[in-house]
Amino acid sequence: MTDTDVLTGLGEIIHEIAGIPAEQVVPTASFSDDLDLDSLTMVEVVVACEERFGVRIPDDDVPGLKTVSDAVAYVHRASVPA
Amino acid sequence: MPPLACPAPAAGAALLGVGAARPRRVVSNADLALRMDTSDEWIRTRTGIVNRRVAGDGESVVDLAAEAGAKALANAGVQPGQVDLILVATSTMDFAMPQAAPQVAGRLGSQAGGYDVGAACAGFCYALAAAADAIRAGSARTVLVIGSDRMTDILDPADRGTVPIFGDAAGAVVVGAAPSNGVGPLVAASDGDRSGLIAKAPDAPVLAMDGPAVFRWATTQLAPYALRACADAGIEVADLAGLVAHQANLRIIDALARALKLPAEAVVARDIIESGNTSAASIPLALDALLAADAVPSGGPLLLIGFGSGLSVAAQVVLCP
Numbered sequence: 001m002t003d004t005d006v007l008t009g010l011g012e013i014i015h016e017i018a019g020i021p022a023e024q025v026v027p028t029a030s031f032s033d034d035l036d037l038d039s040l041t042m043v044e045v046v047v048a049c050e051e052r053f054g055v056r057i058p059d060d061d062v063p064g065l066k067t068v069s070d071a072v073a074y075v076h077r078a079s080v081p082a
Numbered sequence: 083m084p085p086l087a088c089p090a091p092a093a094g095a096a097l098l099g100v101g102a103a104r105p106r107r108v109v110s111n112a113d114l115a116l117r118m119d120t121s122d123e124w125i126r127t128r129t130g131i132v133n134r135r136v137a138g139d140g141e142s143v144v145d146l147a148a149e150a151g152a153k154a155l156a157n158a159g160v161q162p163g164q165v166d167l168i169l170v171a172t173s174t175m176d177f178a179m180p181q182a183a184p185q186v187a188g189r190l191g192s193q194a195g196g197y198d199v200g201a202a203c204a205g206f207c208y209a210l211a212a213a214a215d216a217i218r219a220g221s222a223r224t225v226l227v228i229g230s231d232r233m234t235d236i237l238d239p240a241d242r243g244t245v246p247i248f249g250d251a252a253g254a255v256v257v258g259a260a261p262s263n264g265v266g267p268l269v270a271a272s273d274g275d276r277s278g279l280i281a282k283a284p285d286a287p288v289l290a291m292d293g294p295a296v297f298r299w300a301t302t303q304l305a306p307y308a309l310r311a312c313a314d315a316g317i318e319v320a321d322l323a324g325l326v327a328h329q330a331n332l333r334i335i336d337a338l339a340r341a342l343k344l345p346a347e348a349v350v351a352r353d354i355i356e357s358g359n360t361s362a363a364s365i366p367l368a369l370d371a372l373l374a375a376d377a378v379p380s381g382g383p384l385l386l387i388g389f390g391s392g393l394s395v396a397a398q399v400v401l402c403p
């Protein structure tokens with residue numbers, strides 16, 4: 001799974017949950033400021049990411065995911081066996 | 083010594099009537115926006131709530147419980163003297179003693195025994211199960227089950243994460259012995275390792291809640307319990323006339339309804355829009371609203387599920403009175 005795959009998948013998830021065009025889900029976009037996702041929508045996105053990418057994202061790590069690139073990097077790290 | 087006698091069991095327990103008590107004062111989202119950093123849009127999009135009731139003088143946990151209880155008895159056509167057990171689910175009494183149940187009995191002109199049930203937002207379903215079990219075992223014939231909470235008493239008035247969500251109210255049902263059973267088996271569970279997510283700790287005077295973490299738990303973990311409550315009652319989800327979930331957050335309720343794949347014609351209780359989250363009161367309060375609107379048929383199966391602080395879950399299927 002490449003970072004591009006994760007970015008594409010994240011775009012589709014955010015489009016499905018929040019109705020935001022996937023093209024707006026770019027690496028530099030802030031979830032709260034640019035994409036206007038509230039904290040509960042962010043939870044829904046995280047849960048969908050867990051299912052789609054087969055990773056575990058604990059509650060405590062969610063506040064650290066500020067931008068799309070934070071999430072892509074997190075999924076990348078979490079999906080590579082340590 | 084010979085073995086001691088057992089009470090004679092009843093064939094079943096059934097809901098006979100429902101009642102509710104809503105405090106007089108309505109507080110809208112716009113009212114809240116005048117005194118704290120929030121807005122109608124912020125509250126609606128995150129919770130679905132538009133209004134909530136805030137209790138005032140003469141509307142204590144016991145006052146509200148007694149009013150809801152009296153209405154449920156009248157609705158059931160049961161006299162206070164016929165009640166032999168009163169259970170009050172609450173977590174907002176001012177004092178540990180006396181409990182609410184005997185005070186409610188006194189207000190109703192009843193000398194029934196009774197006790198209070200904790201379990202916070204799951205409390206009503208636990209109390210309902212205890213009532214139905216007592217009736218089926220023969221320990222009681224007619225039980226008044228009440229959920230009553232004044233959540234606004236335990237909030238930090240400056241906390242924009244809790245003040246918009248919670249409200250005050252009471253709801254009640256009368257449960258009685260019946261020739262056929264109308265209260266399904268209880269499915270109960272807890273996750274005590276996460277008890278800190280919704281807590282009023284001894285050193286803190288107010289409720290603290292990790293909203294996003296609770297939201298995640300509720301939207302991802304509850305459906306299996308709800309499905310088991312249906313299976314244990316011997317019915318299919320497709321047979322449900324409605325879902326009356328604890329009114330915690332409209333987005334949680336809608337997520338649960340989607341996860342259960344409820345039939346399109348099933349009614350989903352959304353009393354939270356007008357009442358907020360009233361903790362132990364929310365399920366009977368929402369049930370009362372559905373019945374008042376003639377939204378569910380008599381005898382129709384309703385899935386009840388309470389969940390919250392603990393973390394605690396309790397679910398059962400009931401047949402509408």
